[in-house]
Amino acid sequence: MTQSDAVIALTRQLLAFDTINPPGQEAACVRFCARALETAGFTCQVIDHLPERSSLIAVRGATPGLCFSGHLDTVPLGQMAWSCAPFDGEITDDRLYGRGSSDMKGGVAAFIVAAQATTASASVILTCGEETGCDGARWLTENSALPPARAMVVGESTDNQPVAGHKGALWLELTSQGVTAHGATPDLGRNAITAMAPTLARLAGWQPDYAHADMGRATCNLGTLSAGINTNSVPDHCRLTVDLRSVVGVSHEALTAELRALCGAEVSIKPIIDLPPVWTDPSERWFRDACQTVIGMTDHNTLRSSVNYFTDASLLQPAMGVPVMILGPGQVDQPHVTDEYVRIPRLVEAVALYSSLIEASA
């Protein structure tokens, strides 16, 4: 079988596992990948976090090499009907369709085929639960021995363009409590909406004052607001969720403190997701060499400094202390869309890129 046939076949096999998260159910897909990596000389450790929720750490060789990071869960199919079967891996022209084809079973398949074509030291971390806030990566960093590595490639969708980082995500839940009463006697209650209102007004005009030369500005979005059960009651609970995107140079503690200073005393704050930004200085030696390799093998002339999504590297990079490149065959505009696809030439190209980086990083 040619490498091209192999990566197409493996991507289609991975797509056939329904790993939509929630609920996830990645365990069978994780074990399938472990068997494929064992044929390439990897020692595989499947870690069962919860029933049907597993991650994989696979290691080949005694010296630290390239570590590949990927996730096996996908987002749901969405409300719109698909025009192709989302688990069948249908091929039309140079597109391979399916939920997770770009994000990111195509990248995982390309790395496994590259691993089978090489013999140098390397390691693989495949997680569950990435789409709901890097749950699998969090469980791994809290409880498991991560593999030694020289550097990490995260196989998320970049059209095979090297990417140096991404913003952090800090999602906060702001709540105010009140006391309910009949709507005709508001003086007998305490209104949770009224309690939230001054905070909401201040946050509406606020953006965090931090910027990074390459990553751009930190941002704040007010995402959801809910309160009250009906018009004729005094609401006793109000909930506002806030999506902060951070850049290197500002801690999430500092961001939270700045936001807290804008909140009234009756508003309490709780984190929902707390994922720091990822950044590798492009002049770092491994990164610079890897970048040159990728640019020499693709139609890209330059690296891209940052992408808009977050990845497991938010948790894995601080735990492992390695340079990270985000590099994968998925198309940047494909994650989470209806009729998601990956371009087959990018899949085949990714096998060559990952093979070169495995050999060069050992």
Ligand SMILES: [Zn+2]
């Ligand atoms: Zn992804």
